[in-house]
Amino acid sequence: MPSSTSRPKPKPSSIRVGHRYRANRLKGPYDAIVIGSGIGGLAAAACMSKLGKKVAVFEQHYTAGGFTHSYDRNGYEWDVGVHYIGDMGTSHTLGRRLFDHITDGELKWAPMDAHFDRIFVGDKQVDLVAGPEPFKAELVAAFPDEASTIDTYLDYLRQVSKAMPGIVLGKILPDLAVGPLAKITKRRAPAFLNKPTRQVLESLTSNQELIAVLTGQWGDNGLPPAQSSFIIHALIARHYLHGGYYPIGGASEMAKTIMPVIQKSGGEVFTYADVTRILIENGKAVGVTMADGEEVRAPLVISNAGVFNTFNTLLPKTAPSWDYYQDKLTTVERSMASNCLYIGLKDTAENLGLPKTNYWIYPGPHYEQQVQDFMDDPDANDIPLTYISFPSAKDPSFAERYPGRATIEIVAPGPFEWYAEWAGKTWGKRGDDYETKKERYAQRLLTKLYQKFPHLEGKVDYYELSTPLSTHHFCRYSQGEIYGVAHTPDRFEQDWLKPKTRIPGLYLTGQDIMTCGVVGAMIGGLLTAVAVSGLRGLPLAKKMFLG
Secondary structure (H helix, E strand, O other): OOOHHHHOOOOOOOOOOOOEOOOOOOOOOOEEEOOOOOOHHHHHHHHHOOOOOOOEEEEEOOOHHHHHEEEEOEEEEEEEOOOOEEOOOOOOHHHHHHHHHHOOOOOEEEEEEOOEEEEEOOOOEEEEOOHHHHHHHHHHHHOHHHHHHHHHHHHHHHHHHHHHHHHHHHHOHHHHHHHHHHHHHHHHHHOOOHHHHEHHHOOOOHHHHHHHHHOOHHHHHHOOOOOOOOOHHHHHHHHHOOEEEEOOOOOOHHHHHHHHHHHOOEEEEEEEOOOOEEEEEEEEEEEEEEOOOOOEEHHHHEEEOOHHHHHHOOOOOOOOOOOHHHHHOOOOOOOOOOEEEEEEEEOOHHHOOOOOOOOEEEEOOOOHHHHHHHHOOOOOOOOEEEEEEEEHOOOOOOHOOOOEEEEEEEEEOOOHHHHHHOOOOOOOOOHHHEEEEEEEEHHHHHHHHHHHHHHHHHOEEEEEEEEOHHHHHHHHOOOOEOEEEEEOOOHHHHHHOEOOOOOOEEEOOOOOOOOOOOOHHHHHHHHHHHHHHHHHHEEEEHHHOOO
């Protein structure tokens, strides 16, 4: 197995989606500019294209997709954020309808195993199984005295789902209507809706192992249950209630199948297209300034760069409401940062017995204490969350595209502060100390893998660890945060996290205006398209939300 410190500088991936930006390749005028090609930005652009709008999407990375892009190295391919998607098994769910809409039905899906998530809490193992009845049966088998608790829990998920239309509608209604709607929504919503997840579950049961299993997907939003809103917990749990799915052809198929829809109305997705400033004239957003000095103008500017980047970096201090948004940024926090170990093996997933099941590994049920202990002393304490994913097993086309090869990904917490001293150095050239630090953590994650799959020891052909510095370099999240704004109860009280900003012509989209996750960010894109389109967007909203 090669040592990471002896490896040559990694070469950029050959998987490229999008057209390389040059000022002379612009074919304006454009009806709108989208900053950032994450799934929220792509969805907004594709929905607008379907309404006849010509949209330019500017992506600073060498490939489009944001956290939905894939990359290859040394004969292997990995996704960086699309580990699994829920609600793709039928055409009538909102997520599936929206994907079909923005890809013209070109994106195809493969189901994972029915036992899609395997939760390890210390020595206890419990599977999350696709389908409400099998899901319940598996939990009751593991916790036979908690059947009524599990029934109540599933009912709580349904109640959150029923409350969501009011919250979603509040994102796009005119300001005058939002206040009355908010009052009605709050009155009708269950009292537990936006309470901390742990508080809600501890009102149902004192069984900490059951609570740990029910919240075993907390890595999907980045906050342990005492800190997260029950809204995000319930949305994620219900999203996967009918199982997990994976895009056939890999994560890059998302951007690849959306891009032609954007192009149909004359739009384009540009890569290496670094936006440095939002242009403000007479109090309105009128375009953007590119890193090469080019000014590109459009009557609408949609930022998919996240609220911190939008209001701290891209918006000039002379813009109207700049002080207002600086104040608002103090009301939200950045989400978790992580490390990811990308592993390649010279054999097929089938031969190696790699499952179509995600592994969530925890040292015990007391998640918050374990996280705190680890952050206080990472060398002396166990890793509080280890997530193992097997993309080559999930994608039925992988064996054909990469014969005799298989891949694994392991995600675990990795605070930005661990790597801050190297933050100013160039990607791939951060020095031996940085590589040594990465290697130590990589070995700890490999040990976790071998504990569950001992037969893989000695079979790893290649591995590399990404850190929050990689997230900053490729996705421009300056603290390496992977879920944008943290999904605390306070976050869901912020009425400014919506598409329309106080600055005429400037809109937001993506995971910060709705929720994290591919479908959450994609719905953010839909909401933005509806918000900028006015009455013309109503049929789109009706088609997507009501079918």
